[in-house]
Amino acid sequence: HAKGMGKGRFSHYxxxxxxxxxxxxxxxxxxxQALQQRELELHYQPQFDQQRSLVGAEALxxxxxxxRGLLLPGAFLxxxxxxxxxxxxxxxxxxxAIAQLSRWDHDGLCLPRLSINICPSxxxxxxxxxxxxxxLAGSGLLPQQICIELTEQVLLPQASHVHQRxxxxxDRGYAISIDDFGTGYSSLNYLKKLPVAExxxxxxxxxxxxxxRQDSLLVKTILNMARNLGVDVIAEGVERIEQxxxxxxxxxxxxxxxxxxxxxxxAEFARQLRFAYAVETxxxxxxxxx
Ligand code: C2E
Ligand code: MG
Ligand code: MG
Ligand code: MG
Numbered sequence: 001h002a003k004g005m006g007k008g009r010f011s012h013y014x015x016x017x018x019x020x021x022x023x024x025x026x027x028x029x030x031x032x033q034a035l036q037q038r039e040l041e042l043h044y045q046p047q048f049d050q051q052r053s054l055v056g057a058e059a060l061x062x063x064x065x066x067x068r069g070l071l072l073p074g075a076f077l078x079x080x081x082x083x084x085x086x087x088x089x090x091x092x093x094x095x096x097a098i099a100q101l102s103r104w105d106h107d108g109l110c111l112p113r114l115s116i117n118i119c120p121s122x123x124x125x126x127x128x129x130x131x132x133x134x135x136l137a138g139s140g141l142l143p144q145q146i147c148i149e150l151t152e153q154v155l156l157p158q159a160s161h162v163h164q165r166x167x168x169x170x171d172r173g174y175a176i177s178i179d180d181f182g183t184g185y186s187s188l189n190y191l192k193k194l195p196v197a198e199x200x201x202x203x204x205x206x207x208x209x210x211x212x213r214q215d216s217l218l219v220k221t222i223l224n225m226a227r228n229l230g231v232d233v234i235a236e237g238v239e240r241i242e243q244x245x246x247x248x249x250x251x252x253x254x255x256x257x258x259x260x261x262x263x264x265x266x267a268e269f270a271r272q273l274r275f276a277y278a279v280e281t282x283x284x285x286x287x288x289x290x
Contacts, residue, residue: 024079024082027076027079028079028082028083028085030065031063031076031079031080031083031085032083032085034063034065035085035088035089035092039063039064039065039066040061040062040063040064040089040092040093040096041061041062041063041064041096041265041266042059042060042061042062042093042096042097042100042266043059043060043061043062043263043264043265043266043269044057044058044059044060044100044114044263044264044265044266044269045057045058045060045256045261045262045263045264046256046260046261046269046272047115047234047254047255047256048254048255048256048260048261049253049254049255050248050252050253052260054111054112054273054276055112055113055254056111056112056113056114056115056147057111057113057114057115057269058114058115058116058117058149058256058263059093059096059097059100059114059115059116059117060073060117060263061073061077061089061093061117063075063076077089077119081119081121086119086121086122087121087122087125090118090119090121090122091122091131093116093117094116094131094132094135095135097114097116098135098136098139098141098146099139100114100266101114101139101141101145101146102139102140102141104270104273105140105141105145106140107270109270109273109274110273111145111273112145113144113145113146113147113175114145114146114147115146115147115148115149115177116146116147116148116149117149117151117179118148118149118150118154119153119154120153120154120156123150123154123162123165123166124161124162128165129165129168129169129172132146132174133172142173143172143173143174144173144174144175146174146175147174147175147176147177147197147198148169148174148175148176148177149177149178149179149200150166150176150177150178150179151178151179151180151184152178152180152183152184152187152190155178155184155190155194156184163193163194166194166195166196167194167195170195170197175197175198176194176195176196176197176198177196177197177198177199177200177234178190178191178194178196178198178199178200179200180200180202180203180236181199181200181201181202181222182201182202182205182218182222183202183204187199191225191229191231196231197231197232198231198232198233198234199222199226199231199232199233199234200233200234200235200236200256201219201222201233201234201235201236201252202236202237203236203237203257204237205218205219205222206219206235206236206237206238206239206243206247206257207237207239209242209243209246209247210242210243210246216246219235219247219250219252220250223250223251223252227251232253232254233252233253233254234252234253234254234255234256235247235252235254235255235256235257236256236257237256237257237258238255238256238257238258238259238260239257239258239259240259241259243257243259244257244259244260
């Protein structure tokens with residue numbers, strides 16, 4: 001009897017595995033098609049300072065799936081990585097992000113800086129930085145307008161070539177940000193060794209402030225340390241006014257999160273930018289009249 005049950009459980013497990021495998025293979029094929037059929041798109045999440053002025057945005061990839069609707073990176077980036085498609089997706093992201101920023105610049109919509117996420121295989125690719133430069137050269141943009149976001153996953157190898165690439169990026173004028181700062185094993189080490197312009201306090205530390213005493217202390221410590229090192233800080237995942245006000249109180253200079261704005265399609269982002277200008281122009285006008 002026990003043997004029968006065991007066997008039943010085993011084949012059930014096998015069936016699960018097989019179903020999962022079939023799903024992955026299907027997703028893999030669909031993703032290859034998605035790249036060809038231009039089903040990927042970038043959404044843009046604004047970043048603000050303490051005066052709530054726009055200081056930049058982060059480009060975040062989405063997949064407009066023909067049947068399943070809009071998919072977030074969590075639903076397809078791992079499969080993309082496993083299928084060896086991250087290089088291609090990463091190149092598409094860079095093309096699209098730089099083309100979009102350049103169009104906005106051309107239209108007079110001033111976005112001070114665009115942050116782009118880079119995956120490990122991109123930074124290890126020998127031609128990565130030259131291709132980045134070439135894209136920019138054709139766009140009329142300056143490297144200073146681009147911030148490269150690197151997670152510990154990218155920096156983990158700690159190999160000298162990784163270190164060198166980050167230095168080259170900095171030397172050529174790009175801003176470097178350490179994403180999800182504090183979640184890795186050696187965040188402090190990167191900060192010491194690499195020419196980083198900004199660190200992004202990970203959402204998991206922001207989540208429970210100001211109530212969570214441990215996390216509040218941690219965030220305070222990160223902010224002090226960054227100040228002492230002359231590194232810029234942005235807090236990500238700011239969802240509530242209490243978090244925002246507490247972070248302001250601690251002197252956090254920059255913010256990104258649902259409380260301020262969600263990621264949105266390019267057209268919506270442009271619309272809001274235009275609206276913000278219109279409001280500003282109007283209030284200037286009112287002040288002049290007085
Ligand atoms: P990330 O770089 O840390 O990006 C921030 C993530 O937090 C985004 O999730 C964003 O939508 C989400 N977020 C922003 N504000 C809030 C908030 O207030 N609350 C909560 N709960 N979430 C917030 P998303 O777009 O799902 O992206 C997830 C991750 O996928 C990114 O994390 C990044 O690691 C990766 N990713 C996204 N786009 C790209 C890309 O173009 N290339 C690469 N290599 N990775 C990407
Ligand atoms: Mg990021
Ligand atoms: Mg992050
Ligand atoms: Mg993250």
